[in-house]
Each structure stands twice: as structure tokens, then as C-alpha cells.
Amino acid sequence: MANTVYQAFTETAAQFPGNPFLCVMPETADIYNIAAGEITYGAALQRINTLKDAYAKAGYGHGHRVGLLLENRPAFFMHWFALNALGVSVVPINADMRAAELSYLIGHSEICMAVALPGRHESLAAAALDANATLALMGPDDNIPPANRPAPLAGQAIGTHTECGLMYTSGTTGRPKGCILPNEYYLYCGQWYANIGGLATLHKGVERMLTPLPLVHMNAMACSTMAMVTTGGCLIAIDRFHPKTWWSTVRESRATVIHYLGVMPAILMKATPAPEDTRHSVRFGFGAGIDRSLHEPFEKRFGFPLLEAWAMTETGSGAVVIANHEPRHIGTSCFGKEEPVVEVRLVNDAGNDAGVDENGELLVRHAGDNPRFGFFAGYLKDEAATTEAWADGWFHTGDIVCRDADGYLHFIDRKKNVIRRSGENIAAVEVESVLLRHPAIKAAAVAAVPDAVRGDEVLACLVCNEPPADANARETLAHDIVKWSLTQLAYYKVPGFVAFVDALPLTPTNKIQRGELKKLAPTLVGTEQCVDTNHLKKRQEISA
The missing domain is CATH 3.30.300.30 (ANL, C-terminal domain)
Known part of the structure; x- marks a missing residue:
């Protein structure tokens, strides 16, 4: 059993060396100015191991953090997995970030180096200066600069609890919080998706999953990526959602699964219906937030189910809920009911358990001896916020939900002061x-x-x-x-x-x-x- 993301990838590459791991579509290739085509697991592992050896020679090791500003390019995965093998945590950096955000992220995360697009080196250097931080910079194909500080955890074993990624999520009372995500988090995301079944069944070695979502979010980086790594499937990570060319991309990529945001179906439904609407290989879509009035019309028009789900960066797949079985209560805000491995409480404003059809804050935890299994390890440098989020042994989500008489959960609103x-x-x-x-x-x-x-x-x-x-x-x-x-x-x-x-x-x-x-x-x-x-x-x- 793999203890790290790198080990999981290595095991899959040994089983499916000739299977495609990544597919770069021509449209994305043109935008990124990179080669189009597919990269097999075997070829990817060779590139990863070459990078791993170079990073080790340059002094990077357990406890270091390295920023990745590489958008949805194949280089993101190569550097991530190579660094993970050495116990180095990666910090995904949104390419849309600007001065104030970059300065905060660099200072707070204490990254020692960033692998970034050359066009962003100047802004990263300026942000590091503003944060009074020492930051080495390199392009995705550059020689690796020497580590500017010793590995903090050198000599300690690397395993499931080793930090794999540090992902920033918007807080409600100030700056974004850095969610510490261990290897366990990513590995369980893949295992959960591979085993969930029902309408979301994944077939080993054959799936092709298309995501327009950015790798700076857990959905793409943890859920989509690890689902494919776990099952030996192919990830099609396009640069972003392009409404005009979406269906041609879906068809030409031979996607069997797509990931979506609620805004996407609303845009796609505005196009004039055409006979080609059902000419694709998609078996299901996985996402959240679809306009309830469009849910049934979309499925009838395009011929596949959109499976609404709920999760947070903090929960990962440790407490994900998905409507992957019928009845899905299409036309409502239903996102299914929890599996036995997830425990749910809904608490009303009085602090009591909410009744049937009564709104309450969603509290979740993993069932069993370890209620935090599959969750984030905590907020970086904010133990108080971590403790508050886990008050009374439950993770407080800040989302308002109600449960109907049949036990199905329905999303109502966000309690937190967040604009979505x-x-x-x-x-x-x-x-x-x-x-x-x-x-x-x-x-x-x-x-x-x-x-x-x-x-x-x-x-x-x-x-x-x-x-x-x-x-x-x-x-x-x-x-x-x-x-x-x-x-x-x-x-x-x-x-x-x-x-x-x-x-x-x-x-x-x-x-x-x-x-x-x-x-x-x-x-x-x-x-x-x-x-x-x-x-x-x-x-x-x-x-x-």
C-alpha cells in the first residue's frame, strides 16, 4: 500500500506503463505554447524520477515547501510528484494572484523556492521582497537552484502524515488560511472516488476524466488527479472552461467523465440545441451548484447525469457527500445522503439537533476511531482556528443544510461571510x-x-x-x-x-x-x- 502520492503513481505506472496519464488537447497546447498529445504513465515516471534526482542533488528534502505557479500544465504534475518523493510540500499558486496576495502567500507559507512561468518571476521576486522573504525562482524546464536552507525534517521518515500540499482557501475573518494537506488526504481522495460506485463508478484502466478546474483547487488537484492515478485512467486538464469549444473538446478528448461548476451548465444551455448534443462518451458529470431549474433539462438534452456533491478543502474526501444513487431528487438542492463512513449533524441556531426539514449548520466527521481521517491536518500557523473548526469533535462547515424525511441532504445557504x-x-x-x-x-x-x-x-x-x-x-x-x-x-x-x-x-x-x-x-x-x-x-x- 502506497504511503505517498509518489509511491501511488509509481505503483500505477508499473501496472499500466503504456496507459495515458495526461492528455493535452490542441486548444490548451496552443494557449500554453506546449506540445499537444498524450503522456503515458511510464514516460511521466521517467521525467518525474529525473526531476526527483535533480531536486535531491540540489538539497531539497523533507519539510521544505516549494510553490508551483504552472497553471494546468503537465509540468505541474511532474514537479509535484518529484518533490513529494522527497517529502517536499507543494504550494499551488493561482496565476491570477497579484501583488498583495502573492506577498502574503510567500511570507505565510515560507516557501523556499517557486517553480513558475517565466513571465511571473518578476512579480514573485517583488512580492518576496515585500514579504522580506528569501525566494529562489526557476522555470519549469530550468536547472534547479540549490536549496537556500536545510530541510527542516531531514532524516525523519516520509509517510502518510507527511505534508503533501499547502492549499490556501478564503477565510471569512481575514486573510486566506493555509490548509495543511498530508499524503493521506490525497491518497484517500483517490481511493474514495475509485470505490464510491453507483452512478459514479470508475472502471480501472479505461476512464478519461476531463476537468476545466484549476489545479490550485482540491477538486482538480486531489479529487480528479488522484482518481485517475488510483485507477490508471487519463486526466484531461484543460486550461479553463471555453463554452464555444467545450463540446468539441469533450468529443475529441473521448472523455468518459467530466467535472463541472454550477455556472457551466447554465452557460451551455444557452447554446442552440443540435443533433451533436448527445454525440459524446460521457457517462456522468461530477460537480456542485447547478441551477435546480436547469438540472433535468440539461440531463435530457445532453444525455448524462450531473451528480451533485458536497465537500470542502478542509474535509477532502473524509466527509464528502454525493448524489450518486437514485433517487437524486433532481430539481431540488439535494446532494444525496452520507455513506456509513461519514457522520453528519445539523445544528440549529439554538445549538440543538435540527429536525426534519429544519435548517441547521452542517457538522461532519469521519466515522470510526479517527474522526479526522481524510481531512486536512490543520490551518498553518493558526491552531486556534483549527481548534474552533473542530469544536466538540465535529468539523463545523459554516454551511446551512436541511435533511428531508427520507434522509436526503439539501443545501440551503452559506453561513460564512463568503461571496461565491x-x-x-x-x-x-x-x-x-x-x-x-x-x-x-x-x-x-x-x-x-x-x-x-x-x-x-x-x-x-x-x-x-x-x-x-x-x-x-x-x-x-x-x-x-x-x-x-x-x-x-x-x-x-x-x-x-x-x-x-x-x-x-x-x-x-x-x-x-x-x-x-x-x-x-x-x-x-x-x-x-x-x-x-x-x-x-x-x-x-x-x-x-
């Missing part, structure tokens, strides 16, 4: 802290407003040092603020609406009244004091 835009979790406090650095802004509060396609959009309520005098001044200032924010934050976190207000709803202790802000925000859209800046929120392409 196109599958991305955005912490309001993080955006506010960046906005307050703009010289024109005196006070800032951020909230979600409904968006028909993206779920939520970001609206910023701003009090300015010198309020703009008229509509032209408001538009000019709003554009300036958003353009500046795009240099500091990932594009999806930047406000799509900027509302200029005289004052924010505050408590007697000058804290933002989140409830009042939530009510106020939707009423501001379309008024003269609110500027629509959505057209400025475009992904900023960075050359490799």
Missing part, C-alpha cells in the same frame, strides 16, 4: 483590506449581489475622502479603483460594481453590520451612485 462567484470563494474582508489601501478610499465594505450567470458578483460600498461630485467623476474614480485593484487581486475578487455612499452600516463598535449590508447591496445596483465595472473584470493573460 463562478465557483470561486471570495472573502469580503480580504477584498476590503486591499481596497482600503487605495488613496481615495476612506472606508470600504464588500458584499455579494445576485448574478444570473456567476451566482454572485462583488459589490463594493465605498466612502471616499473626497466624494466624487457628479456621474462623470464617479465613473472615472470607479474605473481607477477597479484598474488598480486588478494589480492587487485576482480578477474575480475585484468589484464588478462600485457604489459610492456617505456612510457604511456600522455597529456601535464601528464594525460592519453584515446583515444590513447584505440587504443594502442589491438595492444599489442600477442607481446613480453605483457604477457597473463588470466590463473591466477580465482575466489578465500573462505570457509564459
